[in-house]
Amino acid sequence: xxxxxxxxxxxxxxxxxxxxxxxxxxxxxxxxVALQDPFFGLNLAxxxxxxxxxxxxxxxCSGISQNEICDICSDINRNSSIICVVESxxxxxxxxxSNSFDGLYxxxxxxxxxxxxxxxxxxxxxxxxxxxxxxSINSDGIMLYIEDQLKELGISFTKIAQGIPTGVSLxxxxxxxxxxxxKDRKEL
Numbered sequence: 001x002x003x004x005x006x007x008x009x010x011x012x013x014x015x016x017x018x019x020x021x022x023x024x025x026x027x028x029x030x031x032x033v034a035l036q037d038p039f040f041g042l043n044l045a046x047x048x049x050x051x052x053x054x055x056x057x058x059x060x061c062s063g064i065s066q067n068e069i070c071d072i073c074s075d076i077n078r079n080s081s082i083i084c085v086v087e088s089x090x091x092x093x094x095x096x097x098s099n100s101f102d103g104l105y106x107x108x109x110x111x112x113x114x115x116x117x118x119x120x121x122x123x124x125x126x127x128x129x130x131x132x133x134x135x136s137i138n139s140d141g142i143m144l145y146i147e148d149q150l151k152e153l154g155i156s157f158t159k160i161a162q163g164i165p166t167g168v169s170l171x172x173x174x175x176x177x178x179x180x181x182x183k184d185r186k187e188l
Contacts, residue, residue, distance in 0.1 A: 008034065057089070060120055062107035064089045072096075072105060079103040080124035085117070085146070086132050087139075095132065103130075108142065114149045121153055131159040135176060 011034060015026035033041030057063065058070035065071070072078060072092070082103030086092055092105045104124060106117050120126070129150070133139035147157045163181030164173050173181075 057107075060123070061092075061105050062089065062109060062113075062116075063092045063105055081127045082130060083117075083120065083124070083126045083128070084130045084132050087134065091132060101130075108146070111145070114146060117146070118150060118153070121150070121155060126155060128156045128158060131157070133159070135162050135180065 008030060011030040012023075012026045015021055015029045016023060018026075021029070033044055054066055056065055056068075058065040058073055059068050060073040061070060063070045063072065067074075079102045082101075083106050084095065084101055084103055085106050085108050086095070087108065089107050092107070095101050095105075104120070104126070106113075106120055108117065117129075121129075129146070131139075131143045131146075133143065143157075143159065161184065162177065163184065164170070164177060170178065
């Protein structure tokens with residue numbers, strides 16, 4: 001009878017706590033880093049430790065940074081007249097990967113963020129806020145709240161377009177996306 005593998009089980013449990021990682025993947029990862037490629041496992045552990053010690057939130061936008069102020073907020077070549085408001089620092093990485101936006105960002109965490117957003121708009125003399133939230137009733141409510149709180153600043157408010165992804169047939173599109181695509185249609 002095989003004795004319980006406490007260390008291995010703890011490692012599997014740790015990997016299993018990562019969002020999106022199920023039991024089978026957690027076992028596969030644990031085996032890989034502990035036994036199949038322990039050098040990689042040690043390197044991964046060291047990289048994680050360094051990241052925890054050195055990464056922080058930017059004091060201006062709340063994005064991911066290695067310094068008090070992130071590279072985007074400190075870049076004088078960015079278009080500071082436009083701020084893209086996102087739900088998570090991960091959203092900034094996604095938009096940056098698209099190379100479709102050259103403005104600034106702001107991560108809206110909670111209602112207390114409105115004051116920080118107002119300060120950022122004033123600091124950079126911004127003229128437009130683009131909301132890049134996942135479509136939901138809650139997101140619509142947050143956008144309306146922010147717009148109401150900042151309307152005296154005289155800036156314009158926009159949101160990213162939503163609709164049907166390229167290459168997806170209508171039968172595979174959820175009803176909310178289809179409804180928004182029809183409602184927000186554009187003239188040819």
